[in-house]
Amino acid sequence: MSILFDILREAGEEGEDRDKLAALVGPPSLAKGEDADEDNAFTDCLALGQDLGVVLTDQDRVRLAEPYRASRDGxxxxxxxxxxxxxxxxxxxxxxxxxxxxxxxxxxxxxxxxxxxxxxxxxxxxxxxxxxxxxxxxxxxxxxxxxxxxxxxxxxxxxxxxxxxxxxxxxxxxxxxxxxxxxxxxxxxxxxxxxxxxxxxxxxxxxxxxxxxxxxxxxxxERAASPALALALHRAKQRGELEFKMLSDAEIVFVPGMLGDGRVSHVSRPGAGA
Known part of the structure; x- marks a missing residue:
């Protein structure tokens, strides 16, 4: 889907020919059967793009919806x-x-x-x-x-x-x-x-x-981080992205394994020179 998105953004308002896109995104080697025609990765990508409102189709042309043509986001x-x-x-x-x-x-x-x-x-x-x-x-x-x-x-x-x-x-x-x-x-x-x-x-x-x-x-x-979020907080700390501390007069959130007993009140993000 990322390939289709990038091709269509490059094509701009005119979009691209459907058959050309099918050959680029869903070559025959990816087809589900010998007579699958477009029954392959291309049709899956096209359906997803249409469901999201990102891709528009008009007869034999495919284009990105207007808000996404000028966007720099992938x-x-x-x-x-x-x-x-x-x-x-x-x-x-x-x-x-x-x-x-x-x-x-x-x-x-x-x-x-x-x-x-x-x-x-x-x-x-x-x-x-x-x-x-x-x-x-x-x-x-x-x-x-x-x-x-x-x-x-x-x-x-x-x-x-x-x-x-x-x-x-x-x-x-x-x-x-x-x-x-x-x-x-x-x-x-x-x-x-x-x-x-x-x-x-x-x-x-x-x-x-x-x-x-x-x-x-x-x-x-609300007073405890879920295990999945706790894992992410620990890893962010290990990477130096976040720091945690405990102040006794502040609201506490329990994060298993953090600061010894898991009690945390504040989070900070180190400055660029830290």
């Missing part, structure tokens, strides 16, 4: 904004990626999600039931959701004894740091998490996160 920045940050609820069809990511972030990183087999889908069904599973109806669709979650910075994949998925939103957190806490700034951790959740609703306290957590019966405690 496809993933556009996608995370449309599929996650601007989503208010996971219920509509367009909210399924945000809902799937929120579900993954409700899981404890210590309880790894199997990449293959029925382990992940069994957990999904046990927690969510069969009616609304945010597109993760089988292990193949779960893997599709993981592809998005990983590309957008909310999970990682690791190969231990088997390949597993780890709810780890470190990359997504770091991507939003400038908007949440400027370099050299300091605030309470409670305020930091609140600002983060308003910017990205799948993080602790966000509207989509609360919706999904309520469905699976996950405890919601």
């Amino acid at each position: 496809f993933l920045k556009v996608a995370v904004r449309l599929m996650v940050d601007e989503v208010e609820t996971a219920v509509p069809a367009e909210g399924w990626v945000a809902g799937a990511i929120a579900w993954m972030l409700c899981q404890d990183p210590l309880e790894l999600l199997p990449w293959t087999g029925s382990g992940a889908t069994t957990r999904i069904l046990n927690q969510l039931g069969a009616q609304q599973v945010y597109g993760m109806t089988n292990y193949s669709r779960f893997q599709q959701a993981v592809y998005w979650a990983r590309a957008l910075g909310f999970v990682t994949r690791m190969h231990l004894r088997e390949e597993v998925v780890v709810p780890d939103p470190t990359a997504a957190l770091l991507e939003r740091l400038d908007a949440v806490l400027p370099v050299g700034g300091e605030t309470t951790l409670a305020t930091f998490i609140g600002n983060l959740s308003r910017l990205c609703p799948v993080f602790d306290g966000g509207s989509v996160r609360r919706e999904v957590a309520s469905r699976i019966g996950a405890a919601s405690d």
